[in-house]
Amino acid sequence: MRLSRRAVCLLLAVALLLVVGGILPVIGANKITIKFFSNLPDRTAGQGRLEQLLIDNYMKANPHVQIEVEALQDEPYKQKFRVYTAGNQLPDIFMVWGQPAFFDPIMKGGYAAELNWDDYKDYGFFDGALDGFSMNGKLYGLARNTDLMVLYYNERLFKEHGVKVPTTYDELIEAIRAFRKAGIAPIAHNGRDCWALNILYQDLVTKVSGDPTLMYQALAGKVKFAENKHFLAAAEELKKLIDLGAFQDSFIAADYGAARNLFGQELAAMYYMGSWETGLANDENFSASFRNNVSVTAFPGMTGTGKGKSTDLMGWFGGGYAVSAKSPVKAEAIKLLNYIMAPENWAKNAWQLGLVIPGQRYDQFLTGKENRLQLQLSEIINKATSFSGTPWNDAATPGFKVDSETIIQEFAAGMRSPQDFLRACDQAAQKARQ
Amino acid sequence: MGDNMHYFRENKKTIFLLVAPGFAFFLMAVLFPIGLSVYYALTDWSGIGGFNYIGFRNFQRVLQDRIFWHSLKNAATLALMTITIQHPIAFLFAVLIDRLGGKLEKVFKTIFFIPCVIPVMVTSKMWVNIYNSQYGLLNKVLELIGLGFLKQQWLGDPKIVLYSLVLIMMWQGFGWAVLIYYAGVKSLPEEVFEAAKIDGANRCQTLFRITIPLMQPVIAVNVIWAVISSLKQMETIYLTTNGGPGNASQFLANYLYIKAFDAYEFAYGNAISVFFVVVCLLTTVVLNRLLTRKEYY
Numbered sequence: 001m002r003l004s005r006r007a008v009c010l011l012l013a014v015a016l017l018l019v020v021g022g023i024l025p026v027i028g029a030n031k032i033t034i035k036f037f038s039n040l041p042d043r044t045a046g047q048g049r050l051e052q053l054l055i056d057n058y059m060k061a062n063p064h065v066q067i068e069v070e071a072l073q074d075e076p077y078k079q080k081f082r083v084y085t086a087g088n089q090l091p092d093i094f095m096v097w098g099q100p101a102f103f104d105p106i107m108k109g110g111y112a113a114e115l116n117w118d119d120y121k122d123y124g125f126f127d128g129a130l131d132g133f134s135m136n137g138k139l140y141g142l143a144r145n146t147d148l149m150v151l152y153y154n155e156r157l158f159k160e161h162g163v164k165v166p167t168t169y170d171e172l173i174e175a176i177r178a179f180r181k182a183g184i185a186p187i188a189h190n191g192r193d194c195w196a197l198n199i200l201y202q203d204l205v206t207k208v209s210g211d212p213t214l215m216y217q218a219l220a221g222k223v224k225f226a227e228n229k230h231f232l233a234a235a236e237e238l239k240k241l242i243d244l245g246a247f248q249d250s251f252i253a254a255d256y257g258a259a260r261n262l263f264g265q266e267l268a269a270m271y272y273m274g275s276w277e278t279g280l281a282n283d284e285n286f287s288a289s290f291r292n293n294v295s296v297t298a299f300p301g302m303t304g305t306g307k308g309k310s311t312d313l314m315g316w317f318g319g320g321y322a323v324s325a326k327s328p329v330k331a332e333a334i335k336l337l338n339y340i341m342a343p344e345n346w347a348k349n350a351w352q353l354g355l356v357i358p359g360q361r362y363d364q365f366l367t368g369k370e371n372r373l374q375l376q377l378s379e380i381i382n383k384a385t386s387f388s389g390t391p392w393n394d395a396a397t398p399g400f401k402v403d404s405e406t407i408i409q410e411f412a413a414g415m416r417s418p419q420d421f422l423r424a425c426d427q428a429a430q431k432a433r434q
Numbered sequence: 435m436g437d438n439m440h441y442f443r444e445n446k447k448t449i450f451l452l453v454a455p456g457f458a459f460f461l462m463a464v465l466f467p468i469g470l471s472v473y474y475a476l477t478d479w480s481g482i483g484g485f486n487y488i489g490f491r492n493f494q495r496v497l498q499d500r501i502f503w504h505s506l507k508n509a510a511t512l513a514l515m516t517i518t519i520q521h522p523i524a525f526l527f528a529v530l531i532d533r534l535g536g537k538l539e540k541v542f543k544t545i546f547f548i549p550c551v552i553p554v555m556v557t558s559k560m561w562v563n564i565y566n567s568q569y570g571l572l573n574k575v576l577e578l579i580g581l582g583f584l585k586q587q588w589l590g591d592p593k594i595v596l597y598s599l600v601l602i603m604m605w606q607g608f609g610w611a612v613l614i615y616y617a618g619v620k621s622l623p624e625e626v627f628e629a630a631k632i633d634g635a636n637r638c639q640t641l642f643r644i645t646i647p648l649m650q651p652v653i654a655v656n657v658i659w660a661v662i663s664s665l666k667q668m669e670t671i672y673l674t675t676n677g678g679p680g681n682a683s684q685f686l687a688n689y690l691y692i693k694a695f696d697a698y699e700f701a702y703g704n705a706i707s708v709f710f711v712v713v714c715l716l717t718t719v720v721l722n723r724l725l726t727r728k729e730y731y
Contacts, residue, residue: 082481082695086481086700111482191590192678249567249568250567250587250589250590250591252679253562253590253675253679397698399699402693402696406680409679409680412679413678413682414592415680
């Protein structure tokens with residue numbers, strides 16, 4: 001049988017294709033791609049920079065691993081996360097909030113891979129840091145940071161207007177009056193996001209009652225919001241703050257960035273926000289005057305009427321990471337997670353770069369070069385007499401989160417009376433329990 | 435040739451083949467998703483994990499949901515204000531631009547259309563800043579011209595937030611309204627106007643007796659379009675207030691999104707979306723009937 005030249009060429013080409021097609025996957029088999037989904041879109045500064053640095057280091061040490069990062073701001077992140085979950089296509093490793101409203105459905109739905117408790121014996125996580133990341137004794141994620149709600153303030157503005165930095169609740173009211181009189185927004189607040197209002201209300205409940213567990217008793221149905229005098233007193237206190245003009249005008253419409261900028265541009269004297277804003281002292285977007293004058297104190301406790309002290313803190317372990325249970329590279333993704341969260345990586349660098357307060361012990365990483373906010377925050381933590389745990393809006397179902405945040409915004413906007421607000425809280429909590 | 439055409443029209447197979455691609459697309463892009471929505475609305479699916487069939491409970495809940503009705507009322511307010519405020523002004527400007535002629539006609543046409551080509555994201559954020567109580571342009575200008583007493587918390591006050599948003603949305607859609615009316619005015623036959631001129635009709639008479647009646651079909655299209663886009667409104671709301679304070683400025687599309695994706699009540703979100711489709715369809719049918727009937731007068 002004689003084959004024409006064209007047929008020979010064709011046969012050869014097919015053979016070549018088969019050989020190359022067979023070899024290439026074998027060569028590529030050693031190369032692993034891990035998809036990393038993050039809520040830190042700024043990869044050149046802050047926590048995003050640290051995350052990227054650790055990822056780059058890991059890729060250098062493990063040349064066969066390729067890590068693809070997708071990063072979005074918190075709100076878009078949550079939305080895309082839900083789309084990924086609905087489509088059952090979660091990336092291999094992803095950021096999670098270790099709070100029931102966010103992480104419980106993920107753990108229950110079997111979307112997060114189980115981790116081995118023993119792997120983290122020496123990681124130095126604080127007591128309770130992994131509570132929000134575990135369910136029925138099984139571990140599904142690791143906490144990144146310790147979150148505290150504190151009162152940042154601008155020392156220059158306090159000095160220039162002769163106002164005393166508040167150490168008691170009465171002094172806080174005095175400071176609010178003084179700054180209002182001077183035409184300066186006393187406290188910058190992001191009311192559009194609602195959650196900060198929820199946290200402030202819980203803070204007030206603790207400060208009024210002296211009992212950090214009261215809120216959770218109400219969520220569990222053991223105490224009624226509407227029938228407890230402490231809840232009413234705290235609601236009236238919040239209303240008083242709003243009526244006094246404690247927050248900037250139209251704070252209800254201000255989002256996170258708007259409130260943060262107001263404080264950073266020295267147009268507000270105080271800023272009620274979490275310890276994750278330690279980086280304010282190094283933020284080049286704001287003036288040197290601001291950076292040199294930003295300080296932090298605990299939200300003051302009450303004297304007289306209230307029983308809560310300034311050392312009863314709103315504190316919890318919020319953000320962290322988990323691995324997808326359906327990841328084709330699950331083992332490699334867990335290895336990467338363990339590398340990132342190793343104390344000498346996340347905890348050490350996060351502390352020494354002055355970014356956040358880690359969720360792991362960091363006393364061995366103190367250098368003596370910490371910025372002022374870090375030292376002040378450390379002192380606040382060291383003096384703490386109680387920590388709240390997960391803020392109430394995040395402590396139940398996703399539906400309760402939406403309800404409780406809507407209700408408190410309506411209350412803050414004057415659409416509900418304190419009693420009406422408390423009745424609505426009871427209804428929402430009951431709905432969440434069903 | 436005539437026989438061929440006849441055969442072609444009569445052949446049902448051919449008709450089916452010609453219609454099939456379009457119908458298949460309609461089936462895939464419209465009917466199938468709606469069907470799927472109805473299916474999910476009959477369950478208690480949270481969006482993740484398993485689910486159970488629960489009958490019409492979600493639909494009953496929608497009917498009793500005060501935020502659903504409030505959102506619908508907000509859409510009706512927006513539609514009403516668009517039709518009674520934005521449209522007459524847009525119509526007037528369309529007629530005026532047409533009369534300008536020459537280069538100026540093009541210049542003004544472009545100016546009015548600028549807000550429509552800027553992404554909604556940008557214009558919404560711009561308005562959030564204009565409305566800002568601390569440094570916003572609006573309050574500053576009011577103070578500057580001695581109207582300081584009119585200063586408001588434009589997006590923070592539940593009593594006025596809807597109207598502040600309506601203004602943004604009317605501004606954003608103004609160019610479209612002008613453009614459609616302008617196209618309508620341009621297509622009117624010159625002879626009728628010349629005849630009216632010869633008969634001694636003045637400008638006002640020409641406008642009310644000739645221009646507006648002749649523009650009836652264009653007005654109908656523009657009104658239906660305004661109502662439907664009011665019902666569908668989502669982007670501006672999401673980017674400015676997210677329906678707040680509370681649900682004071684809530685709209686249906688944004689509300690169903692919050693229910694489906696924030697509250698993990700995916701099935702309930704689907705029930706709202708089914709009602710949403712029904713409301714949009716009914717409105718279109720009713721408006722079509724009302725507005726086309728007028729054409730015969």
